[in-house]
Amino acid sequence: MKRKITLKQIARELDVSISTVSKALRNSVEISDDTKQKVQAFAKLYNYRPNNIALSLKNRKTNTIGIIIPEIVHHFFSKVIRGVELVANTRGYNVIVGLSNESFSKEVINMEMLANGSIDGFILSISKETLQQQDYHHFNETMNQGMPIVMFDRVVSDINCDKVIVDDLDGSKKAVSKLVENGCKSIALITTKDYVSVGKLRTQGYMDALNDHKLIPKSELILKIDDSLDYEVHLDALENEIEQLFKANKNIDGVFAVNELYALSAMKVARKLGLDIPNDLQVIGFTDGVLSKHATPSLTTVSQHAQKMGEQAANLLIDKLEKGLNEDEEEHFNTIVINTELIERASTK
Amino acid sequence: MKRKITLKQIARELDVSISTVSKALRNSVEISDDTKQKVQAFAKLYNYRPNNIALSLKNRKTNTIGIIIPEIVHHFFSKVIRGVELVANTRGYNVIVGLSNESFSKEVINMEMLANGSIDGFILSISKETLQQQDYHHFNETMNQGMPIVMFDRVVSDINCDKVIVDDLDGSKKAVSKLVENGCKSIALITTKDYVSVGKLRTQGYMDALNDHKLIPKSELILKIDDSLDYEVHLDALENEIEQLFKANKNIDGVFAVNELYALSAMKVARKLGLDIPNDLQVIGFTDGVLSKHATPSLTTVSQHAQKMGEQAANLLIDKLEKGLNEDEEEHFNTIVINTELIERASTK
DNA sequence: TTGTACGCGTTATCAA
């Protein structure tokens, strides 16, 4: 087992100084061709590679991005990671992943861990618990220490940083308008409690679309799910709530759900109640998930372009990292809005 | 914007030496209580945290694990990551993620990138292209440099390292036996080409189960898909192949598929051909995916316990990293076999 | 053309 070779070892072997080796390897004009050849050959033979950690320490730059997400077993987030990775890699960065697991304290601990020199900047999406507690001090502290943050999807306006979001409002409007245009008269909304920013915006889009079409939103058609429960586990509870909704409002002929699970559950319940999709009931979900495509019937969705979000976030962050930030120049923050796309499948006419 | 504070700055402020500060913060008995209090108060005030990079350089230990996987937008792999993250975090490690995207060269580049000091060891699953080319030099070189590797799921026997695998053979046997016991007489197998080790083993399990039940495997019932195509894109091609299989063998009453997509496609085609599941046809898939649970009908699966695999892999790696490896002690490699579990849903009787 | 010295931030050892 031959350990990784260092400049010092090469220098000793060839009986020259460390700096000579260093310069020779970087092809400096200061060094004679003879020495360069000798050193380079030796380095190649022993497969010399500079130690990243030493470089990071010296340059005060790790070329590593930290990404903190609430959950990785989730198509949306893993697609975002893929986007980040893609851009990061081509631009010479590595990606270190931290999971908050929707917990405030884990988010804080993870960020503190990484902020102590391990990375150059963060890309993150806020955990539910943090959103609920509205405690954002760790984000501000991190930025105060000169470490940039790019937030995506779950963002809050209280924090001044670069952001990448989907056009939740417009996406929802498009979806609900589609339902209206397809003839739905009584459209239900299945959404989350309002502290989830995207849930709130998507709810707003639903309202706007109805208003645009001179339809009156009815509160009994709006089901706000408390998603602090993990519904992958408590699926029954979710389905029960939806069933109650349908039973109390037999005239429902359209459903807009703010995520995939809600939409699929709605379809499942509808099937159980003997409704035909899309003839009796049309359904659209806001999601980038895989379930939609393979569902029966396949689900019409509002696509969020998760991978693109990741790419944009990575570009935003790296741009900031590499922009020689002129001292007293006012810092500027960007918000990139990703357009949604309505993907029509079999759950709508 | 206050940059992160260092020992040196604290020392200067308090007019003591750097080493005094360092010792005071670690509560050394060498330092007077007075000084300790002073230093610790100051450090707390300015929220001092040791710089990870400097520590890594000094200790030649990064406390970071590198994980290289072929694809992140895939439930199996993201669950494995979750398992790795969980264990790594509780044991004081970070996780850095590299994606090979099923490409040999990306796998090599990613590993070289990380092997230069960024991490202490690898957890990885081999890319398809690497498996096809059977070029494993990068794994051996990495290990020769003293960097341990733990492989999971897609492994090869040629390489000597710790491994975590599922019991593919037994899992497949259980599945196919189940079909036989449920009355299937003519069971088709939808699998991959043999260079994918798990595909090969699962095929073997199918054979074994049939033999155990005195049934004769028929080659015309075995469909080997060339999965170098991305079937998420070329879904039609996949479904066509399966349709041919069904049409050429009308007596098929059971299907065992080595992954989720194949199983779902089989169900879709069957539905199209007017077959009722599970009455005319029973289907089982080898997978840990989400699609199964939400499919119509829901799919009976052989579960791989992906998260547990990740946890075991992380424990294996960290154990090795932290075991004071006695010089001439023979190095020992473990292979952990994870048991599968048959999860019965609606696609079987 | 080559080598010395320094600094990145930390800790351990040894001297004062």
Place this chain on the structure above:
DNA sequence: TTGATAACGCGTACAA
């Protein structure tokens, strides 16, 4: 009880 020094591995300004 405190401080100076060396070391981790690297690159660079400056001296020889």
